[in-house]
Amino acid sequence: MYELLHDLLGDSLLVYVIGAALPLLFVLPFAVVAVLLEMKVSAHMQDRVAYMYTGWHGVLQPVADILKLLQKEDTVPAAADKFLFRLAPFLVFMGGYAGFAALPFSSAYIGSNIDLGVFYILAVSSLAVIGLMMSGWASNNKWSLFGAMRSVAQIISYEIPSALSILVAVMIVGSLNLQEVSKFQEGGIQNWIVFGGPMPLLQKLLLLPFTITAFFILFLAGIAEVNRTPFDLPEAESELVQGYNTEYSGMKFAIFYLAEFANMFLVSGIVVSLYLGGWTSPFGDVMSGPIWSFFWFVAKGMFFVFLQVWIRWTLPRLRVDQLMYTSWKVLTPFLFVCIFAVGLILVL
Amino acid sequence: MLTEFGKVLLFLIVGAMFVAGGLIASWILRPNRPYPAKLSSYECGEEPVGNAWVRFNVRFYVIALIFLIFDVEVVFLFPWALVYRELGLFAFLEMAVFLAILLVGLAYVWVKGDLDWDKPVPQIPKIERDRPAYKQQTPAEPVAV
Numbered sequence: 001m002y003e004l005l006h007d008l009l010g011d012s013l014l015v016y017v018i019g020a021a022l023p024l025l026f027v028l029p030f031a032v033v034a035v036l037l038e039m040k041v042s043a044h045m046q047d048r049v050a051y052m053y054t055g056w057h058g059v060l061q062p063v064a065d066i067l068k069l070l071q072k073e074d075t076v077p078a079a080a081d082k083f084l085f086r087l088a089p090f091l092v093f094m095g096g097y098a099g100f101a102a103l104p105f106s107s108a109y110i111g112s113n114i115d116l117g118v119f120y121i122l123a124v125s126s127l128a129v130i131g132l133m134m135s136g137w138a139s140n141n142k143w144s145l146f147g148a149m150r151s152v153a154q155i156i157s158y159e160i161p162s163a164l165s166i167l168v169a170v171m172i173v174g175s176l177n178l179q180e181v182s183k184f185q186e187g188g189i190q191n192w193i194v195f196g197g198p199m200p201l202l203q204k205l206l207l208l209p210f211t212i213t214a215f216f217i218l219f220l221a222g223i224a225e226v227n228r229t230p231f232d233l234p235e236a237e238s239e240l241v242q243g244y245n246t247e248y249s250g251m252k253f254a255i256f257y258l259a260e261f262a263n264m265f266l267v268s269g270i271v272v273s274l275y276l277g278g279w280t281s282p283f284g285d286v287m288s289g290p291i292w293s294f295f296w297f298v299a300k301g302m303f304f305v306f307l308q309v310w311i312r313w314t315l316p317r318l319r320v321d322q323l324m325y326t327s328w329k330v331l332t333p334f335l336f337v338c339i340f341a342v343g344l345i346l347v348l
Numbered sequence: 349m350l351t352e353f354g355k356v357l358l359f360l361i362v363g364a365m366f367v368a369g370g371l372i373a374s375w376i377l378r379p380n381r382p383y384p385a386k387l388s389s390y391e392c393g394e395e396p397v398g399n400a401w402v403r404f405n406v407r408f409y410v411i412a413l414i415f416l417i418f419d420v421e422v423v424f425l426f427p428w429a430l431v432y433r434e435l436g437l438f439a440f441l442e443m444a445v446f447l448a449i450l451l452v453g454l455a456y457v458w459v460k461g462d463l464d465w466d467k468p469v470p471q472i473p474k475i476e477r478d479r480p481a482y483k484q485q486t487p488a489e490p491v492a493v
Contacts, residue, residue, distance in 0.1 A: 017362065024366055070370075071379075078387040078388065079389050079400075094367070096363075101359040111356075112359065141389045145404065156411075156412060163419075164425075247390060255371075324411065328414075339425075343443070
């Protein structure tokens with residue numbers, strides 16, 4: 001992609017600015033589609049119809065919502081820390097968006113081809129945690145404070161399982177760069193790491209139970225890290241009004257909302273790149289190429305976004321102690337077993 | 349040419365620019381009519397009581413400490429995992445020893461109960477009273493007709 005832009009525009013900084021803005025051109029339409037998806041799916045799961053008036057079957061409703069939020073008054077509470085209150089949406093969005101830099105959208109496009117790859121995503125997404133904490137504290141509101149505290153406790157607890165389950169895939173591939181991880185899984189559905197990767201048959205069968213476990217845990221920890229049901233304690237409406245963004249209104253609230261949806265796709269993208277072949281086609285060489293690979297990546301990502309919506313309307317919310325129990329006493333020991341077993345299988 | 353981390357910096361800048369652009373656009377469009385009641389903290393419509401910046405039992409500081417240890421461990425594990433297939437059995441044994449030491453630590457905090465959420469033990473006040481008041485009332489004398 002960068003080569004193409006170079007050919008078109010010559011060697012200027014504009015090339016890189018456009019390269020860095022491309023994921024934004026994906027995130028904004030994605031957020032519109034995801035809001036609609038969430039509302040429609042939840043409604044039909046509960047035998048309702050959701051938006052029907054704006055456009056055909058209400059498809060324009062998210063756009064109307066954005067236009068409405070743009071015009072809404074943006075209040076800053078008199079008791080709040082004004083500077084931190086205004087800074088928090090920036091950090092939350094930048095933390096999520098910077099993660100997109102290392103996500104391979106297609107065989108021809110990755111924002112920044114750094115070797116650190118997925119490790120960098122883990123590190124930079126912590127910026128969003130600081131933003132959440134900042135928004136909760138700066139609001140000077142009890143609901144916001146509780147929400148932010150819960151959110152931090154939850155995210156730091158689930159960072160260990162997600163890092164360890166990423167490690168299982170990294171051990172098999174031997175690279176942190178998600179572009180190379182995707183290339184490693186080329187050649188069809190049987191080469192995806194969730195099915196043991198492109199290994200000899202016996203090794204593949206031995207790896208299978210552990211890679212499936214690690215894949216499942218990575219997705220679970222991902223849901224917890226983006227604070228979605230059943231791990232949505234930080235913004236539990238029935239307990240905490242709106243959680244850390246209770247005091248936010250207008251465009252600042254929209255930014256928090258957008259960051260949440262962007263993170264949903266980021267998490268799905270990591271799961272897809274590490275375990276489900278990233279942009280590779282499930283049929284080997286059929287339907288591969290830069291455009292098709294973009295299609296496959298987005299299709300797989302959207303499937304996981306749909307799965308997150310589905311889970312949201314299926315499972316009730318966990319209690320705080322159950323949340324900690326799941327992370328430390330179930331997922332972490334399971335992953336240590338996985339790492340140990342995968343290590344043994346790869347060596348022998 | 350820009351280095352790969354230069355591109356990362358551009359991502360951060362583009363993200364910040366987008367947020368700034370959105371906020372500026374809404375600043376041009378939106379009304380701004382604040383008054384004291386609108387700017388008070390939200391407490392479900394009641395008058396806000398006190399300040400939210402109080403000392404607050406975060407309850408998970410032990411978990412935060414354990415997290416720090418495991419996070420450092422993960423940092424050690426990543427370079428190991430990266431070259432694992434080239435190093436072979438030696439790397440496996442060495443990391444097994446390292447992990448075993450850490451797992452003893454995990455087992456210790458587990459048994460000690462530090463991984464459990466610090467649940468509050470509510471003390472229900474007990475009111476000393478020998479018998480309900482209504483039973484002490486003497487029945488009214490029947491009125492002679």
